[in-house]
Amino acid sequence: MQESGKRRVKRSEDYAITTENLRKEFDGLVAVDDLNLRVKKGILYGMIGPNGSGKTTTIKVLMGIQRPTRGTGSILGECIPVKDNIQKIGYMPQEMAVYYDLSIHENLELFAALYSVKKEEFQQREKVLLEMVDLVERKDDAVSKLSGGMRHRVSLACTLVHEPEVLFLDEPTVGVDPELRAGFWEYFGKLKDLGKTIIMTTHYMDEAVRCDVVGMMRAGRLIAEGAPDELLARTSTDNLEDAFLFYSREGKT
C-alpha cells in the first residue's frame, strides 16, 4: 500500500475491499453494473440479493477468477488480480470445490501446503477447524462419503486453514443445519474479533441481520447499503426481506 507500484492504488487504509465502477459483462449481458463497493476492515459484510443479482460474479472478479470488463477493485490496498496479498485472502466458492477422492484431512493438508502453512501450525489449526465444523470423527473419511452439508463444512475449513485476513465466503451456510449454522456464526464472530474482514453472500435474511453491514444487490447494482438496523429504520420495516423489497421497488420507479 505504501509502495508506489503500478499495481498499488492509494486507498484509505480503513478499507479491506473496494471496487471502482466495477463492471462485468457476459456476451453483452451485464452481471455487475458499475459497482462501487467499500468494505471496511474488520467487519462482516453481507451481500444479499436474488439469484443473478451479481453477488457471486463480484466475488469472482475480486478473486481474479474472472476479468472485469471495466473498472477496478482492490483488496487490502492491492489492485485486482491480487498477487502480493494472495496469502492473506481466503475464498470459499459456492460450489463444493473440494477433492472428493481425498479425505478431509488430505484436503486440509493440500490447502495448507498451497499456502505454505508450517506443519506444526497446521496440526493445531486442523484440530480447531475440525471441531468447528464438527467433523473430528470423520477426519480420515473420503469427502465422497460425506453428506452435502458436511462437504460444505469441509470447504469452509479449507478456506480457513491459512488464517486469512480477508475472507470471501460465497453462500457458506447453504445446506448446513440450523444448529451448526449457529456454530458457524459464533466462529465468524471470533474471526471478526481477531480483526479479520469477512464478505459473504447469503440467501438467509435471518443471517444477514447478524452482519455489520448489509449490501443489497439487484441487477448488478448496489441498491442499498448500511447496518441492518439502519436499513430497517430507513424503510420502516421489521425485516430485511421487506426492506429489500422496498428498495427494489424504489429502484424500479
Add this chain to the structure above:
Amino acid sequence: MNLDRVLAIAKKNLRSLRRDRRTFAFIFMVPFMMMLIFGYTFGGEVENINVYVVNLDEGSPVGSLSWRIIDELNSTETLNIVHIYTSADASLDPVNLSIQKVRNAEVWGAIVFEKNFTKDALWSIASLASGHPFVSSNMTLHLDGTNPNVAKAVSGSLSGALQKILTTRFHLNAPVSIETDMVYGEDTKFIDFFAPGIMGLAGFLVTFMLTIVTFVRERSSSTLERLLTTPVKESEVVAGYAISFGLMALAQSTVILVTGVLLFNVQVEGSFLLALLVFFLLGVGSMGMGLMFSSIAKNELQAVQFVPMVFIPSILLAGIFWPLEAIPEFLRPISSFIPLTYAVDGARSIMIRGWGVDQIWVQIVILALFAIAMLFLSTLMLKRRK
C-alpha cells in the same frame, strides 16, 4: 516455482488415484492385459496348421524323397498333417478330394506329390551333375491364402523341409548362399519387437486419458478455479501433474516389462532405467497434451471422445506393430510428428540393440522437447483461462 506446492499437487493426484480403486486398477490392469493378450496372440509362432497330403509318389529303388519330406514336416510343429492319401487311395480321387477340403476351408492347404516325384527329382540331380538340361520335379501346394501369415508359414515350412532333405540326403547345396550375420537381435522374437511398442502405447494412452478426465473433472467441480485463487502458480499445477502422471507412466512401463520378462521372456539388452526415462518423458508429454485437449472438452464424455482420435494414428503410424517402412510414403511425415514413434524406436534400440544414451540421444532430445513444449503450452492455456 515453489517445490512444496508442486509436490502438494502431485501428492493430491496420487492420493486421489489411490482412493479411486477402479481407476487405479485400470491404470495397472490395462497395460498388464494388453501385454498378456498381445503376448499370447502375437508372441508365439504360427503352429498346427491343418493340411492334407496326397502322396502318389512311387519312389525309386534307393528310397522315396516324398516320404522323407513328409517325415521332416511331421517333425516340426508348424504343420499338422490331418491325413495322408497314397496311391492306394487312387479310387477316391484324392487330389480333387483334398483340393475340395481346402475350398471348404476345412484345411489350409493340400500338398500333392506326383507319381514320378522321386524319379524326376533324382533324374534332375543327375542331370545337374552331368550338365544336361532338365525339367525339375514338382510337388504342388494348393493353398488357402486368406491369412497371409498362415500361407507364409505353410510354404515356408515346405520349402524349409525340402531344402533340408536336399542338403542332408543328397548333399545338394544351392550354388549361392546368403550368409546372414545378425548384427542385432540374434534371438529376437516378435514379442521382443512389439513389447516396447506396447509399453509406449499404454504409457501414452493411459496418461493422456487420465489427465483429460482428471482435468475436466477439476474444471467442472470448480476445484481448478479454487486452486488458482491460492498462491499456487499455473506452472506449479502443471509441474505437479507432470510429476504424478509421469510416475504413473513409469509404474505402467514397469508392470508391462516385468510381465513381458516373466511370462514371455522378453529380452532387455540395454539399460532398463534408460528405457524408463524414455517412457517418463513420453508420459510427461502426453500429460501436457491431455491437459491441452481437456480445455476443448466441456465434460468427461466429450473428453473421452478424443481418445480414439489420438489412439488410432498412434497405434498405426508409430511403428508399434508394423515397421515405418510398411507405411505408404505420403503418410510417413505424420509418423515423425507422433512422439510415440520416437519413444518406441528409442526403447526398442535400448531393449533389443542394447544401445545407450550416446546412440539414442536424438530420440531423448525430441521427447524432452515435446514434453517441455507441452508443459509450456498447457501452462499458457491455464493462464489464459484466468
